Amino acid sequence: DIQMTQSPSSLSASIGDRVTITCRASQDITNHLAWYQQKPGEAPKSLIYDASDLQSGVPLRFSGSRSGTDFTLTISSLQPEDFATYYCQQHHAYPLTFGGGTKMEIK
Amino acid sequence: EVQLVESGGGLVQPGGSLRLSCAGSGFTFSDHYMDWVRQAPGKGLEWVGRIRDRANSYSTEYVASVKGRFTVSRDDSKNSLYLQMNNLKTEDTAVYYCAGRFCTGGSCYGGHFWGQGVLVTVSS
Numbered sequence: 724d725i726q727m728t729q730s731p732s733s734l735s736a737s738i739g740d741r742v743t744i745t746c747r748a749s750q751d752i753t754n755h756l757a758w759y760q761q762k763p764g765e766a767p768k769s770l771i772y773d774a775s776d777l778q779s780g781v782p783l784r785f786s787g788s789r790s791g792t793d794f795t796l797t798i799s800s801l802q803p804e805d806f807a808t809y810y811c812q813q814h815h816a817y818p819l820t821f822g823g824g825t826k827m828e829i830k
Numbered sequence: 831e832v833q834l835v836e837s838g839g840g841l842v843q844p845g846g847s848l849r850l851s852c853a854g855s856g857f858t859f860s861d862h863y864m865d866w867v868r869q870a871p872g873k874g875l876e877w878v879g880r881i882r883d884r885a886n887s888y889s890t891e892y893v894a895s896v897k898g899r900f901t902v903s904r905d906d907s908k909n910s911l912y913l914q915m916n917n918l919k920t921e922d923t924a925v926y927y928c929a930g931r932f933c934t935g936g937s938c939y940g941g942h943f944w945g946q947g948v949l950v951t952v953s954s
Contacts, residue, residue, distance in 0.1 A: 757941060759875075766927055767867075767875065769941030778941040810875055814938075818893040819865075819877040 725749050725813050729822025735830040740801045744825045746811035748792040755815035758787055758796045762807045770809075771796065803829075832856040834928050834945030841951045846918050852911040852928030852945055859909040860884060863933045865942070866902060866913050868924035868950075878902075878926070881911070883933065896922075918952045925949050 726749035736742050746756065754774035759767040769778045771787035774794055784799040798805055806829055811822040838850040852864070866878040879892040879902040890902050901914040911928050925947040932939050 759942075761875075766944040766946050767929075769943065772941035776941075812875070812877070817880075817891045819880070821875045821877065824874045 724818055725752060725816055725820055727811055727813055727820050727822040729811055729825055731825060732823060733826045733828065735828050736801055737830045738801055738803060742798050742801060742827070744796045744809055744811075746794045746796075746822045748794070748813055748815075751792060752813045752815035754789055755813055756787075756789070756794045757812045757814060758785075759810045759812065760805075760807045761810065767810065801827075832943050834930060834943065836926065836928055836945045836948035839926065839948035839950045841953065842918055843954050844918060844920055844952055846952075847914070847916045848918065848950060850913040850915070850926055850928075850948060850950070852913075854909045854911070854930065857930070857932075857943075859904075859930075860906040861932055861934060862930040863938065864902075864904060864911045865929045865931075866900075866911075867927045867929055867944075868922075869927070869947075870921075870924045873924075876924075879913070885934075915950070918950075920952050923950060923952045 728747045730745050756774045758771040761767045770781050770785050774789040775787045786797045788795045806827050809825045833855045835853045842848050863882050865880045868876050868878050881902045881904050882889045899917045903912045927947045928945045929942040931942045
């Protein structure tokens with residue numbers, strides 16, 4: 724199985740901060756990676772697909788990038804509604820696997 | 831509006847069975863690969879299984895921990911996805927989400943969209 728190592732597991736940040744979350748795949752997954760946002764008691768919401776494509780309706784402050792097997796989700800300027808848990812998921816090979824999540828909290 | 835609505839959750843004893851349903855609306859259900867993803871209480875997301883579309887013979891994939899116990903199926907005429915869960919274990923306790931992604935010609939486009947989830951509790 725492909726392991727997705729997500730870091731950090733938690734993050735404290737302030738409104739307006741630029742933040743990055745990283746996922747490293749245990750093997751080549753090309754660009755087959757998605758990022759999701761989940762708020763407490765809610766379903767996950769798609770942010771980024773195919774490593775860097777922004778889901779329709781998602782604010783432009785969210786972006787994704789890839790360097791080899793390392794993937795990054797960047798939020799350019801944190802807004803109050805961005806405090807949530809973020810997950811990466813590879814969809815290159817079965818079983819599809821998620822990173823462990825990054826819980827973002829207000830500093 | 832694209833919508834997925836799960837139903838069928840509840841409390842079941844270990845060794846029991848349960849069938850979850852997911853009703854889709856606002857999109858062409860038959861053009862989408864459909865997934866089940868679960869989340870144990872206080873834990874992260876775990877992909878459970880997938881069913882492809884008619885063009886791919888409705889083929890399925892599963893995570894090892896549910897293979898042989900869970901079956902994903904779909905009825906495109908009813909815009910519905912199902913998860914038959916047999917021989918349930920306490921570790922299957924989770925919120926189960928259905929999710930869809932548009933796929934055609936062997937390629938997928940856009941991101942997943944998700945239902946609101948349904949709770950399955952396996953306990954004696």
